[in-house]
Amino acid sequence: MMKFEQVIQKNVNAITWTSAALIAIGFLGEAVGSQMLYTVAFVLASIIAATPIIIRAVEALKVRVIGIELLVSIAVIGAFVIQEFNESAIVTFLFLFGSFLEAKTLAKTRESIKTLTEMAPTTAEVVQGDGSIVETDVDDVDEGDIVLVKTGGQVPIDGDVVEGSGYLNEASVTGESKLVTKQVGDGVFSGTILDNGTLKIKATKVGDDTTFAKIVELVEDAQDTKSHAEKFIDQFAKYYTPAVLILAILVGFISRDFRLAITVLVLGCPGALVIGAPVSNVAGIGNGAKNGVLIKGGEVVDTFAKIDTLVFDKTGTLTKGNTEVSDLKNYADDQNQVLAFAAKLESQSDHPLGKAITTYATQQKVAFQNLQVTTNNTIKGQGIEAQIDQHQILVGNQKLMTANQIQLTEAEETDLKNLQATGSSTVIVAVDHKIQQIIGVSDVIRDNVKENLAALKQLGIKKLVMLTGDNEITANHVAQELGIDEVHANLLPENKVTFVKQLKDQGHKVAFVGDGINDSPSIATADIGIAMGGGTDVAIETSDIVLMQSSFHELVHAYGLAKKTVANTRQNIIIAIGTVVFLLIGLIFGYIYMASGMFVHEASILVVIFNAMRLIRYHAAGAK
16 A cells, blocks of 8 residues: 555656546547546546545545645545536646646745755865875765865865965855955865866865855755744644635535535635745745855744844954055155065064055055065064165154154144044054154955945844944944944943843844854844854854855845745735635635636645745845
8 A cells, every 4th residue: 555655646747647638538528529538538537636635635634634635635525426527637637737836836946955955066086195186975085184176176175275276166155156266275165166276175174064065954954944924824724724624514514515515625725825935935045045145944034024223243244354454644755665665574573463564565566575674673562663775664653753753744643643533553654764654554344334234224224233342433433434323342242242132122123243253142142143154153053144255235135035035925825815715705606616716726826936936036126
């Protein structure tokens, strides 16, 4: 018996098309006046198509579930009793055909998962101790192994580049198709593709621990996690289906019209209602995965759509997290020469300010490496004084200038104060006892943050809050620059948690956006925790949503997508309930019958699926 059931379920599609062919033959028999051909064809079509439906109904009853299949099975048996074989054949065919189309369209909404899974690397070229290369199953690669990746190849592990350089396509992880340069010391992700170059990579994470494997797992789990709407509908269907069965019995008993009772069963099937919410969530979460946004489940989608307050960490979230030259005030005839002097001295220092200046000089293509430093003296708390090419160079703060009897002009003093007012650290460069440059160094705000925060407000965010451990001057400047509504500075991680709790106690629905270990408690405390993908593993594990590319356009996309998904779910529920109402009214007024009712029912299922599939193409307006 078990084998028979397996064979039937395995060949449901063949059964569907066979029943369709028999229905066509039945109508042909009617057209040529052959009652025998008409009856036999419809009886066979009914029996063949009803078999998998009845099997499913029995399996559901074994676990005490009264589902839609039971209603259809009873309706078919009833149609046989009243010898309406054409009705039973058409009803069962439409049910199977609807299931076929449902499976096909649902599969499309899961394409993001299929694409991700197919992209997973299966083998790796492991470098042996003697330098030889052995192709190894990716599951057999160990941490610490050196893996070779050539042009066009896929990175099979997470790791660090130890030899070579190249351009990686990281779209599978970050959602961004722009190629990324990788050199010795840079980290790489499993599943990314080497567009050009050759890399040797030391494995730091392998197998299921790689970022790519976790992405696939997160999205699979998310699409199987139910939303509030789905949980409600599951409970509703559990009681609704038996209620329809009882209603049909009452209708039959009162009206003495067996055909009418059977029709009530068919029309009462809650198919569109049951499928409406899950398909919206699957499509929405799939869209997010395709665009570098990992949303961990339907419940997260529901909650995020209700968020009215966004709370941000500053460093590494609103800002890039590394100091850069943000401004340069020049008073010299040759700006590059003075910058070269400063960069040469700072290149001998490990201080973050020094690194920012040397990086900036390199980006500006200023040659400083070959300059000769004849004397060099570091003065603690002030800076550096040195002799370069017979010029006396001072690079440091105002104390260093005062100690060397160098006074700032009124214009220079104003420039210095203006830079410091923005929260920038300042470095003054003097050449031969004359101030030539003031360099401002700060943690630079991420690209397009201001525009994307404005887009979030347009989408429905009421309040933007910044919580930071940085000083008040810097925090206020960043907040003013970005249009942040509320800012709190000089905070420890536990202080941030307190503020998040206060906002929740005031009735706000709060999402916290952060990237570091110190952000994890706040991410966990908020209604929704959002982690920058470039942040720490702890923040990513604790969060509800991960922005893989660590960009704010992903945040705008995620918020807009959550709102659209919830709205889409509501639309599907309205369509489903509207269909049932339409069918019942049609039944009362006599313009809906069993077969036509089943057709409308199956059509409503397809309508909610196609409505949900619109989410696959969604992209938030205003996201940059």
